[in-house]
Amino acid sequence: MPRISAGSLEEHRVDLRRRVFDAFAELVGERGYDATSMAAIAERAGIGRTAIYHHFPDKAAVVVAFAGHETDRYVARLREVLGATDDPVERLRTYVRHHLAADEEFHLGLGPRLVGMLSTEARQEIRAHVGAVEEVLRSILIDGVASGTMVVEDVEGTLPLIHACLGPRHLPPRTIESFVLRAVGAAGPGHAVR
Structure with missing residues (x-):
């Protein structure tokens, strides 16, 4: 079971999505879309490499x-x-x-x-x-x-x-x-x- 990093599951989801979106925007700005991988997004967002797939396929x-x-x-x-x-x-x-x-x-x-x-x-x-x-x-x-x-x-x-x-x-x-x-x-x- 994934760790929840906020007071509730909903707060955790909101925080995780914010971190993923921030990471995505930064990486696409730095590298471009093609060079941005799911692994790079997960790493920049501070979440597990496989955990990101629980939220985004x-x-x-x-x-x-x-x-x-x-x-x-x-x-x-x-x-x-x-x-x-x-x-x-x-x-x-x-x-x-x-x-x-x-x-x-x-x-x-x-x-x-x-x-x-x-x-x-x-x-x-x-x-x-x-x-x-x-x-x-x-x-x-x-x-x-x-x-x-x-x-x-x-x-x-x-x-x-x-x-x-x-x-x-x-x-x-x-x-x-x-x-x-x-x-x-x-x-x-x-x-x-x-």
């Missing part, structure tokens, strides 16, 4: 669980910062700013190359997690259209376009924000880009 399962964990943290923080205003334009501005700033804190950039190495099932599981972030943006756009502060003909088509705009890290955040707001007709008289 393979490296793809670590990636999927990691993506879910990071997305949950990201969405919780995003909802918190968006709670400061009901104005859809200000919420979109906040969404864009948060996304651009949070890249340093959250490890959401698994990247298409890494995701492309995963099985179809694993990619679909990760895609389901991304849907939680899209749902936040979808509600902002729908509210903006309903309030007349945004002009969006195709909300579903606009979601990936906005997210594509948030990808280039070599552009100034203000340029990206201005472009996104103008793209949805939100940079009108009462909502100047600042």
